[in-house]
Amino acid sequence: MARVLTIEDDAVTAREIVTELKRHGNDVDWVDNGAAGLKRASGGEYDAITLDRMLPGLDGLAVVKALRDAGVETPVLMISALSDVDERVRGLRAGGDDYLTKPFAPDEMIARIEVLLRRRGADRATLLRVADLELDLIARSARRGANILELLPIEFRLLEFLVRNSGQVLTRTMIFESVWGYHFDPGTNVIDVHIGRLRKKVDPPGIVPLIRTVRGSGYRLAESGLAEPE
Amino acid sequence: MLNLSDNWRSATTRLIVIYGAFFVLWGIVLVGVVYWQTGRYLSHVVDEIVEQRARYLEGVERPMLPKAMESTGALDLRGVMSIGLFGADGSYVDGNIERVPADLPVDGVIHVLPNGLDRRGRTAREPARGLARRLETGEVLVIARDTSVIDQVANIIREALLWGITLTVIPGFIGGLLLSRRPLQRVRAIEAAIEPIARGDLGRRLPVSRRGDEVDMLAAIVNRMLGEIERLLVEVKGVCDSVAHDLRTPLTRLRSQLYRLQQTGGGAEGIGPTLEHCIADVDSLLERFRALLRISELEDLRRRGGFADVDLGEILGEVHELYAPLAEDGAIAFGLDAPHGLAVYGDRHLLFEAFSNLVANAIKFTPNGGTVSVRASSEARGPRVEITDTGPGISGDERDAVLQRFYRSESGRAPPMQGYGLGLSIVAAIMRLHGFRLGIDDNAAGGARITVECWAAMTSR
Secondary structure: OOEEEEEOOOHHHHHHHHHHHHHOOOEEEEEOOHHHHHHHHHOOOOOEEEEEOOOOOOOHHHHHHHHHHOOOOOOEEEEEOOOOHHHHHHHHHOOOOEEEEOOOOHHHHHHHHHHHHHHOOOOOOOEEEEOOEEEEOOOOEEEEOOEEEOOOHHHHHHHHHHHHOOOOOEEHHHHHHHHHOOOOOOOHHHHHHHHHHHHHHHOOOOOOOOEEEEOOOEEEEOOOOOOOOO | OOOHHHHHHOHHHHHHHHHHHHHHHHHHHHHHHHHHHHHHHHHHHHHHHHHHHHHHHHHOOHHHHHHHHHHHHHHOOOOOEEEEEEOOOOOEEEEOEOOOOOOOOOOOOOEEEOOOOOEOOOOOOOOEEEEEEEOOOOOEEEEEEEOHHHHHHHHHHHHHHHHHHHHHHHHHHHHHHHHHHHHHHHHHHHHHHHHHHHOOOOOOOOOOOOOOOHHHHHHHHHHHHHHHHHHHHHHHHHHHHHHHHHHHHHHHHHHHHHHHHHHHOOHHHOOHHHHHHHHHHHHHHHHHHHHHHHHHHHHHOOOOOOEEEEEHHHHHHHHHHHHHHHHHHOOOEEEEEOOOOOEEEEEHHHHHHHHHHHHHHHHHHOOOOOEEEEEEEEOOOOEEEEEEEOOOOOOHHHHHHHHHOOOOOOOOOOOOOOOHHHHHHHHHHHHHHHOOEEEEEEOOOOOEEEEEEOOOOOOOO
16 A cells, blocks of 8 residues: 655545545545645655645645655655646656646546656666566567567657556546647647557557556556456 | 826927027027127227327326317217316316216326216216326326226127027017827826727727827837737636536536436446546546646746757657657658757747647548648748648638637537647747747648747747
8 A cells, every 4th residue: 555645735626636545545645835834744654645736835846845855755746727838847857757737537637646656666777568468678579478569669669658557547638748749738639549559559459458448548558367457 | 188287298399498508508608608708808908009099198298288188079970089288186177078087096097987987068077087197397197998888789799698698588488388298198198098098998099199209219119019919818707618618518417417327327337437437537637727727827938047058859759759640540641851969949848738639630630641741941040830731721711720729620520529729829838938929720631730940039028
């Protein structure tokens, strides 16, 4: 069970975040101001933090900066009503690991938190493996069982992102932001089409598929037999 | 409607009054100097004559003196010279002066006699300049010269000044009134033209004459501003229309689905599938709101902090990579002809977003088996990008509307398509920010051709 700290001054938003995090089996603590949040987080006993960008007194940017300066590396999801690209850059530069704009869908929030929780364990391996799917990050090649997959560069990057976050639900927005590096809405079906093509190569008919569609949310790459949480 | 106090407020009148006052003052000073100089010169001349006569008469022997005085007097045709000889006790001896003036000391130096002196046979006393000198015989010789000439000259100069000022001020005043009348009339005309605009008729403009003077320049500036305000208002109205239009369909669908759930509880399949549809509908609603917010965000973006030299060819390559699978799914030939190294000064993220929108639209509106192509070429002033498709195209009437406001092309409309108008408005906003010109016309092969001239042609904000 992961421990998550929610620093959020708005009680309604906080309840929404806490409920969703608990529903996914996390242990959640909530504080409603930056100073208390910084104090709690400085202990370092949390696995992830959701941090409101605008807080009374000590604001989110200052909190994350103070944490990083103190050497606390707990992953931080910045949540903000400011959607400007500049704000996002500022948030990430201060030490935030991901940036989510208010208002947000709870499934988008939980997907991002779970990726952050997973990232803690991510190593610098050059060979990624899920079931019989293997990615060589140096040779930029991929194999499914004995078959070498002929992937375009963009398909390789997409698959790498899915594999790195295997088992996680990845929303279309997360995929677009991480793989393409842009922050706008390219239209939902563009990502679907890319996934579809990747799927044809990774999951040919007759083999247990790895890439699954998560209804209403996005995609997940996972070993077969892994229980669906919903 | 035109009254005097208004005229006084006019800038022209004020200028003329200031100039007039200055001119009058200057005239007075000038005439004063002339008067003073002339007076000094004439006094000097008088003094010399008086001195000279005095010296002459002093040199004449006593017995000859009355004769000499008489002959000197004979030369004085105008009768301005006064010469008198008096005894040591001041009694009259000879000459045309009755008695020694009380205010003239006998010191041989010239003095001013403002009250003049008593002339024999004359009652009028004219101001004069003169001297009194004691002769060797003990007698007193008085010589004076009437200076009324100087006063007459002064009078002439004073009168000239008075006339001059009168002739300057009166026509100046009338001219000022007349001159200020015209600008005032034009201000009234502008006021009359503005009234309907202030009441909301934004199609009206201020009158601009062909003279191109200050008032016209101002009117032209205001007209430009009105044009921009009108464009913005039309855009806002367009936004309202389009948003209402855009949101009604998914909202209605959402409502009917919820209603069905309420009535049947989802039937045999349970509520799952219907709820999924509801979420999808809400998502598409949210997507539209995001697009709307994005546009207002872009319109707010006054700073250009994200601007740098970016490679347009690279951006177009990425756009192509992103949309190639989508085109392939629709069996659309999707060509890219954009050399790398086309440098453009802009915001990489925004340009990617704009070209993504254009390409997404082109693909969306092109039927299966059609062609979409992206071409970038280097022109003298910067790169030009052309995106052509073989869709239904955009008719002439619609083009401006498409660019000017949130607008959904009716001819290309198909039920599953969405965000056309919003997408292009985002593109237009991004191009406006960069100062790039966005053009729409026909593709030679049918369909639409969108051109983006990637150099700052318009004055960007």
